[in-house]
Amino acid sequence: MNAGVIGLGLIGGSMAIDLRRRGFAGAVYGCDANAVNAAAAKTIGLVDETMDVETLAARSDLIIIAIPVDAAIPVLKKVLDIFQEKGYRDKVVIDTCSTKALISDSVEGHPMRGRYVATHPMAGTEYSGPWAALANLFDGRAAIVADAEKSDPDAVALVEKLYDALYMRPTRMPSDGHDVHVAYVSHLSHVISFALALTVLDKEKSDSHIFDLASGGFSSTVRLAKSSAQMWTPIFLQNRENVLEGVDAYIEKVEEFRDAIRSADKEKLDSLIREANRIKRIIK
């Protein structure tokens, strides 16, 4: 089995590392629209060779599209078109994007739709590029397979085998349900973190020592604000309705908190904090 990775950044590069060393893929081919990234990925050994999309599709049994979600949609269509033109009936293509409804819908009715599996491996860091690729990035995390009923059973089976090789927990769900969930438990966290960074960086303009006391608590809350615009702007735009619903609900909670502080309402603050503490059930 040869794998082809389109997009040699954090996700694609990390997959390339583990798929080869764990014996899932014999050869790993790569493709990146950014020539520097492609050359770097080859130099640091993430992939055996780099090539264009057509050649990669010809030489790979499994094609992994790991680029920002706005760019992924035309590339996915292009790969399925190549499958159709060349008569590739057994190859499989997946994407790894953080939103699933729009990309899954974008190839609805394509004659080769069955060879595509919409997935989202729930792993990452705030860094990007081939230099950010890590071994074991995916171990133990959830891997979503969305709208599995629209893919051929053998394609889904191969993808579940792929995620097994990455030590992930494959979970099936509809793409729209996925997008609501990630709006709340992933995308909202990014909005929050970006806004915190902007607030404190703004304050720094009038108070140059504001960061002198930055603590571990601040670092963990603001960590995601290092994430790239290239990846996150398309996510916010594609998952717009769900993210807006989450952000509006969140603003209400911040205001409830703010009002309790403003009116020095000790009991209300105690009760809001105790309610928030129930998150201990969820996170370790």
Place this chain on the structure above:
Amino acid sequence: MNAGVIGLGLIGGSMAIDLRRRGFAGAVYGCDANAVNAAAAKTIGLVDETMDVETLAARSDLIIIAIPVDAAIPVLKKVLDIFQEKGYRDKVVIDTCSTKALISDSVEGHPMRGRYVATHPMAGTEYSGPWAALANLFDGRAAIVADAEKSDPDAVALVEKLYDALYMRPTRMPSDGHDVHVAYVSHLSHVISFALALTVLDKEKSDSHIFDLASGGFSSTVRLAKSSAQMWTPIFLQNRENVLEGVDAYIEKVEEFRDAIRSADKEKLDSLIREANRIKRIIK
């Protein structure tokens, strides 16, 4: 040198561990209004003996008040009263609270004011109680000494020696400047995290699988929401004006972000995210 710790929780307990094993304190005495915590601290060996505040003040050269800031104010006054009544001229008392202006002002003009040093060791975790105490908790972090000019020079020197023993970086600043800084780089992060927890826990009422996809990003942003009401309500109330200023500025940034998503303004989102990315300068 014997040390007395009032409040045997995360901060007091962790100080007790390191002050003894690093030879700064011969004996460490303890006091806690909560009998269970006091007994636990004795049992797990955080302190040699537990006793009431009067006895602790008599037997300790350095007294550390490590309780929530609302409770700390009367206890500090009580300790300084004991110093005065008993004629203790050489003992020193510090507090470790997250807000400094109100507590420092609360003993303004006290005849023994010089024996008190207002401090804030910038370390912690989201856990509390004697069971949460950790060795090396303070290593490498900043320790604020506020309004140092109001304390006797020998008292400040002793406290800087104390924080040296904890491997901290003592930094002097006025209490009001301290409170502005921590409002932005610590207290605001807690408001944000509590509000995120409340938002997603609320969503869970209608969508019981909302947490199935909770990722590492969510965990780090929501981590502080596990912090206790006992500690945080008094901080928000005592640092009310500064926290409100920070929260209001923050809400504006979230709204700016929200509006850019709502109007699908790709350029604005890109530019907000790139500006937020400048936080890379500050945090590793």
